[in-house]
Amino acid sequence: MTAASGRDLRLDLFRGLALWLIFLDHIPSNVVSWITIRNYGFSDATEIFVFISGYTAAFVYGATMQERGFVVASARILRRAWQVYVAHIFLFTIYMAEIAYVSASFENPLYAEEMGVFEFLRQPDVTLVQALLLKFKPANMDVLPLYIALLAVFPPYVWLVLRAPTVALFVTVAVYALAWEFGLNLPAYPSGHWVFNPFAWQLLFCFGAWCALGGMERIGGFIRSPWLVALAVVYLVVSFAIVLTWYVPPWTRFVPKALAEWMYPIDKTNLDVLRVAHFFALAVLAVRFVPADWPALKSRWLQPAVICGQHSLEIFCLGVFLAFAAHFAMAEISDGIPMQVIVSLLGVVVMIAAAALMSWYKQIEGRHAGSRAQPSAGPAGSSP
Numbered sequence: 597m598t599a600a601s602g603r604d605l606r607l608d609l610f611r612g613l614a615l616w617l618i619f620l621d622h623i624p625s626n627v628v629s630w631i632t633i634r635n636y637g638f639s640d641a642t643e644i645f646v647f648i649s650g651y652t653a654a655f656v657y658g659a660t661m662q663e664r665g666f667v668v669a670s671a672r673i674l675r676r677a678w679q680v681y682v683a684h685i686f687l688f689t690i691y692m693a694e695i696a697y698v699s700a701s702f703e704n705p706l707y708a709e710e711m712g713v714f715e716f717l718r719q720p721d722v723t724l725v726q727a728l729l730l731k732f733k734p735a736n737m738d739v740l741p742l743y744i745a746l747l748a749v750f751p752p753y754v755w756l757v758l759r760a761p762t763v764a765l766f767v768t769v770a771v772y773a774l775a776w777e778f779g780l781n782l783p784a785y786p787s788g789h790w791v792f793n794p795f796a797w798q799l800l801f802c803f804g805a806w807c808a809l810g811g812m813e814r815i816g817g818f819i820r821s822p823w824l825v826a827l828a829v830v831y832l833v834v835s836f837a838i839v840l841t842w843y844v845p846p847w848t849r850f851v852p853k854a855l856a857e858w859m860y861p862i863d864k865t866n867l868d869v870l871r872v873a874h875f876f877a878l879a880v881l882a883v884r885f886v887p888a889d890w891p892a893l894k895s896r897w898l899q900p901a902v903i904c905g906q907h908s909l910e911i912f913c914l915g916v917f918l919a920f921a922a923h924f925a926m927a928e929i930s931d932g933i934p935m936q937v938i939v940s941l942l943g944v945v946v947m948i949a950a951a952a953l954m955s956w957y958k959q960i961e962g963r964h965a966g967s968r969a970q971p972s973a974g975p976a977g978s979s980p
Contacts, residue, residue: 605902606890606893607651609902610905611904612905616944617633617640618642618739618915619918619919619944621634621641622915625936627936635839636836637878638873639875643867644878646804647875647879648804648905650804650805650808651807652808653747653750655809657676658758661754669751673754674751676747677747679909680744683909684737685728687916687917691737691916692713694917694921696717699717702928711920712733712735723785731782731784732785733784733791736920737916738791740913741790746797746801753805757809761810761811764806765803765811768798768799769799772796772867774795776796780793780795782794793866796865796867799872800867800872800875819880825880828877828881829881831874831877900952904951907955
């Protein structure tokens with residue numbers, strides 16, 4: 597039971613859930629964020645979002661490359677990268693205006709410091725140029741530059757996957773290993789490097805593409821094997837037990853010293869192996885227990901997450917605005933638990949409403965386009 601367009605609704609469902617979790621995690625000191633997966637294991641919603649983005653991009657543009665060739669597919673991929681870049685710059689501009697207005701109106705410079713925009717307020721001309729070069733990124737705006745960078749180099753990888761999938765998988769693993777070995781990353785402004793190292797995070801994006809272009813057929817039996825499912829459950833339980841020691845300090849004595857020295861720090865910037873393994877464990881369980889024909893995917897209870905996942909770019913940008921608005925409300929009105937719950941639920945509702953509106957508009961536009969393409973319907977007034 598997939599959508600009429602051939603979409604796997606599981607992808608939309610999990611991407612929509614990831615967008616909600618990212619929004620909740622972006623609200624500082626938010627008690628509702630305790631329901632997100634980052635508090636119960638090594639990975640978080642970012643891994644889900646990046647993997648599904650690679651999967652869906654390959655599913656769409658891989659078909660184009662097979663049907664229309666490398667040049668046409670590359671042009672479409674780069675056009676998509678340009679669209680995301682424009683969205684990022686638009687989001688950056690409005691985001692800066694929002695933070696600057698709130699900081700000035702309420703005479704609270706901490707907003708600028710907390711959201712990482714103090715440099716922009718100090719040198720707006722220089723910082724704007726650096727933002728256009730994707731070097732300056734305020735808080736909560738690191739995902740889109742990563743996506744743009746990955747799309748920019750995506751065409752040759754898709755071409756390679758279609759012709760030599762094993763070689764393509766080896767290449768992405770090799771780039772990940774080299775990034776760790778030699779500390780490869782892109783510079784950021786005013787100092788440091790990208791929060792999401794594209795040389796490391798390409799592993800999940802490209803692995804998602806590899807799965808979409810035939811990889812799942814090759815490893816499907818392996819992923820569904822009972823022993824791998826059992827291993828995934830064991831890993832998730834162990835990681836949860838270790839994460840608990842972060843919040844209950846006396847329990848740290850149960851973690852062997854040698855294991856702690858080897859394990860920490862669990863680096864998110866460079867996509868630590870433990871994070872990758874945790875995501876893979878979650879993916880194994882998702883594939884095993886959420887089949888593509890699961891009837892609940894069409895139920896009204898899951899539709900809010902599904903439609904948010906179908907408009908991921910717009911909903912992500914909206915989530916960034918809403919997260920700062922929630923932070924502002926908690927700082928200026930109340931930071932109590934009731935307010936945290938209210939702004940969290942209200943933000944998710946606004947995201948769902950926006951996605952539903954876009955879906956409705958797309959639906960009526962499709963009907964309008966269909967009626968123009970078929971001006972003379974049959975006697976009963978129904979088009980073919």
